[in-house]
Amino acid sequence: MKERTARYRVVTPEGVEFSFRLASPVLRAAALIVDWAVVSAAWSLIAILISLLGVVSMDLAIGAMVVGYFLLSRGYAVFAEWAWRGQTIGKRVLRLRVVDARGLRLSFAQCLLRNLLRFIDALPLAYAVGGVAALLNARGQRLGDLVAGTLVVHEPVERAPAAEAIGAQKHNSLRGQAALVARLRRETSPAEARAAWQALARREQIEPAARLTLYAEMAAHFREVGRVPEELVDGLTDEQVLRNVVDVLYR
């Protein structure tokens, strides 16, 4: 069995790398249930409209119902995924999307094939074949996805980042100290700077006790590598010291 990964990385011919977050089987099942509900609801409305044909001919109405249900149940996912860039209503609700495994746009053939093969994945019941195939596949692909070259990914809302993510320091006792700032920048590796920035940006996600310890250790580290004079940080909390350091590192 190949190792399962939560993300699938694509490297473009230009060498740009981006990744997709693979959808979990639970989310996919939930999207499927929503889609079943949508098809059922849509069919109950369409069936009423088709039954009006009974005024002309009951035979025609029943024939249209037989074909209509087949088209709706088989065609809904195909056309929704094609028209809405890999999304059905269920996938939209659960923030899932079908994407081409190479990162390209989905083609109609891909949408059609992955949905035509769905019934094989659904065998013998409750998507057992598709579930086992997805478990054995590092990218979580059911058989239909494997053949069509598609993946189902999770797309959480990503808003455009705001500037001033950690807040500008109005007063910073280190700012005027050119030699000290130069030393701090020289002695601090990008990884250390990133860690400090992260520690502040994720302030609310860290438990208070752990946060105090983390900030104390980081502040001590930067005071040591930057040889920060005591009078510049006298009376400041460890968090304030850390904010001042990050401010001068990134500004």
Next chain:
Amino acid sequence: MIINLDHFIATERPRWERLEAMLRRLAEDPWREMPLEEARELEALYQRACADLARLRTYAADPGTRAYLEGLVARGYGEIHGQRAARRRLRPWAWLARGFPQAFRRRLGAFWLALALVLVGSIFGAAALAFDPEAKEVIMPFSHLHGDPAERVAEEERRALDGEDRGEGARATFAGQLMVHNTQVTLTAMALGLTWGIGTVVIMFYNGVILGAVCFDYVVAGQSVFLAGWLLPHGSVEIPAMLLGGQAGLVLAGALVGRRERRPLAARLRAVMPDVVTLCGGAALLLIWAGIIESYLSQHHEPALPYAAKIAFGLVQLAALVWWLARGGAAEEKRAAADGARAEEAGA
């Protein structure tokens, strides 16, 4: 190097938002023709976002910004590189007149194999019935075929003479049921190509067994004309459609097995996918027609409808189908081959 993230975000954010808006507009209207200026701007913004992502990954920390940019770059990549293949409008007539027959001919080997399987199954079905007439009820799944063919023909012709129409008031329902059932069987034959073709082979063979047994039963009973008049009008389309499903399944199986192929599995599947889908689409279309014919024409018998007329209809239909599949889009293929040869000569 440590980059000033706030300054970086403040500078680049308007470009990211512009790119996001352009991508959103494209997603909302997949058919929109983009003016050249806009296409250039889209590409420039995409390249810039790629560079920003690379810079951010190397020098800065913020995972939120990185995730946002990765999403933007992924969408932009799909739009820019997937454009040519995916953005073409559907052209039903071109597909029908050229695309479908060309796909059929490209995969002709799989069609012959599907046909051979049905023929072998037919011979087996006929032989089984010849050696053991009691096997009829096991081989034929339809109860109306279990009786004596001569009795059935006599009964059908008596009804036709009396003007009795069993199907009256239910023809559209019957046609709909035939369309759905036959399409499901054909798509199953295609989908079972995933079992390395074993399932497709079984379905083709089994359908051949039924066909062979029915034909043998009626021919031995001296009812060949009735059989031809009953089967040909819809069978001349329905049976080729089923063979197309088998052909698609065998093409899929061929890609899975990958004999004498150096390409990886994903590339092999990608290469056959358009033809598999086209063959399925063509088969489904034929089955809609076959369902209508079977319900509205095949069930009428002499003296209401002469067998000669039904047989002639079936034969003409079969000839038209063969002509369509053999000749459709052939001129374009020939022209493209000639252009290719000319280009090769010029290159040499």
